[in-house]
Amino acid sequence: MAPGAFDSKGKLETAIAETVVKFPRPAEVDKFTYGTAGFRTKGDWLDHVMYGMGLLAGLRSRKVNGQTIGVMITASHNKAEDNGVKLVDPMGEMLETDWESWATAIVNGHSPEETVKAYGDVLQKYNIDQDKPANVIYARDTRPSGARLVKALEAGLKATNVTYKDFGILTTPQLHYLVRATNTQDDKNPYGEVSEAGYYKKLGAAFSAAMKNVKSNSPVTVDCANGVGAPKLKEMLKYLPSEKESGLKINIVNDRIEQAEVLNKDCGADYVKTQQKVPQGFDGKNYDRWCSFDGDADRIVYYFNDEGPVFRLLDGDRIATLAATFLGELVKKCDFEEKLELGVVQTAYANGASSKYITDVLQLQSEFTETGVKNLHHVAARYDIGVYFEANGHGTVLFSKKALDTIWKKEPQSPAQLENLEALRAATELINQTVGDAISDFLLVEAILAHEQFTVREWLGMYTDKPNKLAKQVVPQRDEYKTVPKTAEQKLQSPEGLQDKIDTEVAKYREGRCFVRASGTEDAVRIYGEALSSYDVDHMVRAVADLIEIRSGRRG
Numbered sequence: 001m002a003p004g005a006f007d008s009k010g011k012l013e014t015a016i017a018e019t020v021v022k023f024p025r026p027a028e029v030d031k032f033t034y035g036t037a038g039f040r041t042k043g044d045w046l047d048h049v050m051y052g053m054g055l056l057a058g059l060r061s062r063k064v065n066g067q068t069i070g071v072m073i074t075a076s077h078n079k080a081e082d083n084g085v086k087l088v089d090p091m092g093e094m095l096e097t098d099w100e101s102w103a104t105a106i107v108n109g110h111s112p113e114e115t116v117k118a119y120g121d122v123l124q125k126y127n128i129d130q131d132k133p134a135n136v137i138y139a140r141d142t143r144p145s146g147a148r149l150v151k152a153l154e155a156g157l158k159a160t161n162v163t164y165k166d167f168g169i170l171t172t173p174q175l176h177y178l179v180r181a182t183n184t185q186d187d188k189n190p191y192g193e194v195s196e197a198g199y200y201k202k203l204g205a206a207f208s209a210a211m212k213n214v215k216s217n218s219p220v221t222v223d224c225a226n227g228v229g230a231p232k233l234k235e236m237l238k239y240l241p242s243e244k245e246s247g248l249k250i251n252i253v254n255d256r257i258e259q260a261e262v263l264n265k266d267c268g269a270d271y272v273k274t275q276q277k278v279p280q281g282f283d284g285k286n287y288d289r290w291c292s293f294d295g296d297a298d299r300i301v302y303y304f305n306d307e308g309p310v311f312r313l314l315d316g317d318r319i320a321t322l323a324a325t326f327l328g329e330l331v332k333k334c335d336f337e338e339k340l341e342l343g344v345v346q347t348a349y350a351n352g353a354s355s356k357y358i359t360d361v362l363q364l365q366s367e368f369t370e371t372g373v374k375n376l377h378h379v380a381a382r383y384d385i386g387v388y389f390e391a392n393g394h395g396t397v398l399f400s401k402k403a404l405d406t407i408w409k410k411e412p413q414s415p416a417q418l419e420n421l422e423a424l425r426a427a428t429e430l431i432n433q434t435v436g437d438a439i440s441d442f443l444l445v446e447a448i449l450a451h452e453q454f455t456v457r458e459w460l461g462m463y464t465d466k467p468n469k470l471a472k473q474v475v476p477q478r479d480e481y482k483t484v485p486k487t488a489e490q491k492l493q494s495p496e497g498l499q500d501k502i503d504t505e506v507a508k509y510r511e512g513r514c515f516v517r518a519s520g521t522e523d524a525v526r527i528y529g530e531a532l533s534s535y536d537v538d539h540m541v542r543a544v545a546d547l548i549e550i551r552s553g554r555r556g
């Protein structure tokens with residue numbers, strides 16, 4: 001490399017400087033930050049960010065010896081005018097945390113020189129050889145701004161000599177699947193075919209295997225949030241056993257992707273979970289089984305109307321306990337010579353009754369991490385079988401290499417054991433190992449309900465939720481609210497003295513648990529509380545909210 005030049009030809013700095021000016025920073029944004037789920041803001045303001053992510057994706061690929069990196073353009077459950085972007089690492093997992101600050105640095109340059117410098121800083125920091133190959137694949141959800149943003153991304157990729165492929169419109173988990181499939185093509189056990197059809201084939205075959213000896217309690221209705229989940233689930237149906245074979249009838253509602261403004265509007269997983277109500281378009285009778293995907297189909301929640309009608313939610317905690325029960329039983333029945341350790345990972349927002357059920361009834365290990373999928377994912381990966389779910393419906397199950405070897409090598413000792421082994425094997429194929437996936441989780445839940453012959457009522461009856469409340473309090477400066485490390489965000493270390501006051505308040509309530517943490521996505525703090533009765537919860541959460549308001553007022 002020539003002194004001071006990024007590549008052997010010495011042309012790269014000029015290429016970046018000349019192209020970045022075509023995607024100027026929007027005046028409206030002071031600073032972009034790569035948060036829990038990447039960059040996310042109004043689609044109109046993201047061209048510059050997208051260009052920068054093209055640069056960073058190429059750097060990341062070169063850093064990992066040319067393995068393929070993914071770029072997903074989506075704003076998940078946000079309104080249609082928003083958009084966002086996140087990078088996917090080689091095994092389909094979220095971008096390594098250390099690189100988030102580089103993402104922030106590379107998109108916040110105020111001049112072409114600053115962007116070039118940020119690029120050079122990454123090259124230098126990781127000793128990256130710019131002349132080596134780089135590979136990137138990308139996809140986007142159904143948002144109107146997606147097609148334009150792709151152009152900005154491609155400009156960043158072209159400027160830095162990256163080989164790239166556009167996979168068009170996909171769900172977020174499909175892109176994660178493709179990244180892993182691409183990077184394992186030459187392995188003994190490739191993750192799957194590198195195509196959208198490969199995804200459906202893999203899941204379809206696994207679902208057929210899982211349903212081989214059982215029949216479903218039909219039907220189920222899926223609210224697709226008027227997002228990308230709708231066309232993709234419709235495509236998935238073509239690869240599933242027929243209604244006659246499986247007993248499962250799948251209805252799809254909220255599939256109007258051509259009307260951008262209805263995306264996530266009064267529907268979808270986030271709406272149902274936060275509003276605790278059925279979505280727009282709901283026409284179910286009591287006890288009808290419904291579920292909702294979010295806008296990019298990486299989250300799912302189930303629900304039904306009970307007598308009354310009373311709305312009943314079967315959220316991520318319920319899916320985690322259902323999956324852990326099912327997998328735990330199968331592992332026991334398969335009687336492996338080698339012990340497989342099963343654990344369930346949740347965040348502090350998990351209902352206490354679900355955690356108690358995991359430890360006391362299922363006798364499994366239960367752990368808590370900080371909010372955000374990447375945090376749960378890493379802890380779950382330490383188990384042979386690690387189930388992780390956030391209450392909001394994002395989660396999956398991870399199988400270690402040891403678990404997979406054990407499960408696939410075992411010689412069944414009886415026809416009954418063979419059946420259990422086949423069901424377990426099917427589960428390892430059905431579950432997306434890279435990230436929470438609404439389509440994959442949906443098929444898993446449907447297969448489990450068929451195996452257990454559970455109605456939604458019986459599923460709900462596994463345990464009784466503790467009365468709880470999640471409140472939000474807007475504060476002048478949310479970053480003042482910092483939590484003590486390794487407490488799963490349940491203790492504040494600042495503002496000083498506030499945690500003591502919260503503790504004093506919470507101690508007044510029977511079986512009270514309450515914590516405050518700054519949101520990573522909104523200018524507010526969240527207050528979560530649980531206690532023996534709804535009356536207690538309401539009072540406790542209000543009292544804690546008052547403590548925060550008094551503080552904010554003082555600042556004011």
Ligand code: 16G
Binds near residue numbers: 037371520
């Ligand atoms: C992001 C996270 C989600 C988390 C949520 C918390 C990913 C892909 N998404 O959407 O897992 O539950 O943030 O939001 O990690 P909050 O910080 O506003 O409470």
Ligand code: MG
Binds near residue numbers: 294295298299
């Ligand atoms: Mg999402």
